[in-house]
Amino acid sequence: MLTRRGAMTGTTRIVRRVVIVDDSRVIQTMLETAFGTRPDFKVVGVASDAKTACDLIGRLRPDVVTIDLCMPYIDGAALLQMTAHVGSTCKVVVSDQVAKSVLMQSRLQSLGASTCFLKRQIIDDPQAFFAKLNATCDQFQAGAKAQSRTASSALALNGPNEPKEVGFPIPRDEAARIKLLHAKELANSLHERPFDLITRHVAEILAFPVCLLTFIDRETQWIKSAYGFQETKMPRGDAFCNYTIVQDSALVVNNAANDNRFAQNRLVVGEPHIRTYVGQPIIVRDGTRIGALCVIDTKIRHIGKPTFSTLANMADVLAEMVDARPLVA
Template identity: 40%
Template sequence: MRKLESRRPRVVIVDDSRTMQAVLEQLLTLRLRYEIVGIASDGRSAVAIIEQTRPDLVTIDLTLPYIDGRQLLEALHIFPEMKKVVVSAAACENLAVKASLEKLGADSCVSKSRMSQDPDGFCHLIGMIMRNSKKLQEKASLLGMPAPAPLRGSSGSGKRIAALPILSYPIPTDEVERRAALQGLGLANDNVDRRLDLLTEHLAKTTSYPACAMTFIDQHTQWIKSSVGVDRGFTPRSEAICNYTICGDDPFIVSDTHADIRFAKLEVVLSGPMIRSYVGLPIIGSSGVRLGALCLLDTKPRRVTVEELTNLRSIARIAAELVEARWEPIRYAA
């Protein structure tokens, strides 16, 4: 009979938030006594760490730079013994999203808010997942079947994660629904609408920011539909800081783009319009889909104030109602 090794489960944490990295590390090490063998802030780094360490458990955030968390999860299917737990935003509370992630190989999906509210429940869930994995190994051993070998070091199975498409921006969890809504509402263009211009003009004046823009992003393009202080038109999606804004419900703030590795080399930072500070809020439709972004821009580093955020929130809500009422959905033949 094969004797199983008694050792602490080894974990890699994949999340671009330092706060969440610290929270997960504390829960997994202090409460569960697991061993953290790697922490990655983006999907590309995660691939390298996972291939080198071959952990027993990987926690994955969905909105990551370079390689989207969903793509990373799908790529890890070649390691069936490795447990994968998605720890992300409110999208994990959506049953359809959870089902699609589990189909890609997630052993469980936990929203960050629920994890914060019930850390004991989160630890209990992780413990159950890892215990069930150990029981399967023990059962295989009792039946005389080859148990999955523990994933240890780079000399493990020798498998390598297939090359993934490298993205310079994260992909929202509601990407399919979001783009369908843009198409139906006719928003993916730079056609002039005076009522939207009135909103951006008002926001720029009441916040003293030199530039303000309302953007909508389709598969490859960011459409600047209304703007003050920057040109209306379009940019490649890879140049859009608003990619990060439409991935969450909260304000996305960059006080100094030169000090942020995600944006320091973007063309919109290094040359026109030379964005140095950015504050964005998603334009959220009545169905909960994040249709676009409303943002404030400056050519110098600055910190946003509470009053400026309040104005931004108010105008973003008005913009959401206006764009849904302004365009009648276009019906396409099946």
């Protein structure tokens, strides 16, 4: 639970409660010291193994938990699974193992991690570390609140015996992003040849059966360009790209059927039975993640560097195209 402390000026300040999980006493001390310098965080528990951590998290319900990957007997990935039911806690992985592996980061996020940090980031640039951590926590809480509101609305509409499970992450700049989307006239499914050339090129060069260019507004994912896919729009709750537009790099889903975020998605359990998804955010000049370029397959695929580099390069081209579009009143 977030706590608030009154400052001398009479304003309030959010203080996030933290549990640290690491089997190294040196790293525990380093993290405790770093958090101890911050007025916006308070360490309320420390654990050296996953079992103790699981008990602490369940009992204390902290706002944030930092998790090391390498621990005795039960590792950090397993701890994420063990605490999946604790939906009120923002879980972040702090480990140097994730340094160069986009696939590992995506797997950890599929297990419930909100983001991943390198341990050396806390020493090299603590200001940037805490700025990103606060942004991650804000985004996590916004998504949790949106999910709660949606669930409440669904309960009111459907009655207590017909709950509706809906939830997806919400970008921090949601209102500004949607405003820009409409100002650029991208919230529609009207195909444009320059976009279609890009999705066809990406699909063919990467040998994926499907490539999409998508833009998401408040309730709808608009499929602005598609290669190998018939739908032109879908409810936002069905969109894998919800998860792509809240991060800076590619989102990789190797097997959607085994991913907690997507296993019950209608596009996974039914036609076209999506298994592999790789999405790259389209980030325009002002930093807004306005859309996503993604490739999809119904088979489980190994994702290599050519896929990441091609999607990143084409997303940059699309960002330039979006920036060049005039704004409408």
